[in-house]
Amino acid sequence: MQILKLAGRRLMSSVPTLLILLAGLFILLQFAPGDTVDALMAQMGGGDPAQAAELRRFYGLEGSAAVRLLDYLWRLVRLDLGFSAIYNKPVATVILERLPATLMLMFSALSFAFFAGMVLGIVSAQRVNGWADTLISLLGLLFYATPSFWLGLMSIVVFSIWLAWLPPGGLYEIGSGATGIWLVLDIARHLVQPTITLALIFLAIYLRIMRASMLEVSTLDFVRTARAKGLTRGEIVRKHVLRNALLPMVTLIGLQAGTMLGGSVVIESVFSLPGIGRLAYESVVQRDLNTLLGIVFVSAIMVILVNFIVDLIYARLDPRIAAGA
Incomplete structure (x- = not known):
């Protein structure tokens, strides 16, 4: 209640x-x-x-x-x-035609950045000042400092042109006639490069936040008490440290939802994805003000919903939040 x-x-x-x-x-x-x-x-x-x-x-x-x-x-x-x-x-019809591509890109990029950043942050915190910590921190700094549009273009050059492993753009292969599971796999294949390109900068932020949070929680009294009881390091991390360390990570999801929507404008333009980010760019160029305002309205609703879900998850992780409601 x-x-x-x-x-x-x-x-x-x-x-x-x-x-x-x-x-x-x-x-x-x-x-x-x-x-x-x-x-x-x-x-x-x-x-x-x-x-x-x-x-x-x-x-x-x-x-x-x-x-x-x-x-x-x-x-x-x-x-x-x-x-x-x-x-x-x-305008509603135009946005609904483009919305699925943006939602798939955002969900896949946010999921990849969150879980990969969480795992790398845990590994880095468990091996603080070691070679793994140094390597992960260096990669995080590199990902954070690299412009997403340049990373996307280099990804197309390497993986689409030189190696020919992945398609250079689009949401699916036009004219392939794929349906069912084959269409899903085709879309997933086309989303690999945009997802990783959009996610890397957020992954760098998540791993730094997770590392700092893990180190901070590990110094608290209840963790020292768990060590004194003889619990293994894995049990302490799973049962005591991880849940408390996740709180800043969950908060960051809500804060970065709008930022990721803004980043999708660049990524969708680079990879020719038919999403609302690219639609916003086209609307600005063609002075289609009704469409641009509609995109802002839908984007604001999406960010509000993401923050609403984050608030519920945060209250579930930390009962003190719900108790103070």
Whole structure:
């Protein structure tokens, strides 16, 4: 019951954040040069002012910024994200077509970074100042310092061009006609390079956090008591150290969900993945403001949901959180 109370409070506090985010982005976009109609007219090779005015009236781009903002927020209440002039279909349809690729990329990258970082952090903490600790720390620093776009491009050169082990981009092999398990395997094969490229920088952060947390928890009184009782090092790590050391790691998942969404813009562009990150880039280039606002709205909802789940997991790992709800 306490956990549900905590969850409800977290969700209610997210609503003002979402509104401020959308309103702030809407206002900032008003200072950007050009709009959707300008992009359309450029694609058509020009047009007369009357036609431009008619298009602005059709897409709801006339009137003051305050009126358009209130109209947009009212449409959001009815779950109406508007119409995409560039793709000539509702924004919700455009985003739903691209969302699965981004969700698969984020889930696979976050899972790989979390579990690999946790394992490497544990190994590093158990062999502190040894050769394994030094090697893992060096690799973590290297992963953290390497730009993801450069790492992605080098990965394509090595594994796709030189070795021809993995496809250079896309979500699946076009025209292969694969279905069922073969389609799943094909998608998994295409996601190997983007997943590792996106995950490495987060893996470096996780392993450093896990190492520091393990070393800190290992000095606490209850761990010394467990050693005095004669428990083996493996039992102490599994039963006493690991659960407490995981708390900062779980917190970091919620904090990095938004960062990973931002990173997906670069990764999806490098590997030509049809996700909402690449869609956001295309929307900015083509001044498709309705689609861009819809992407921000969906992305904010995703980050809020991830943080909501993290809060529940955190309360489960540390009962003191739920008790203070």
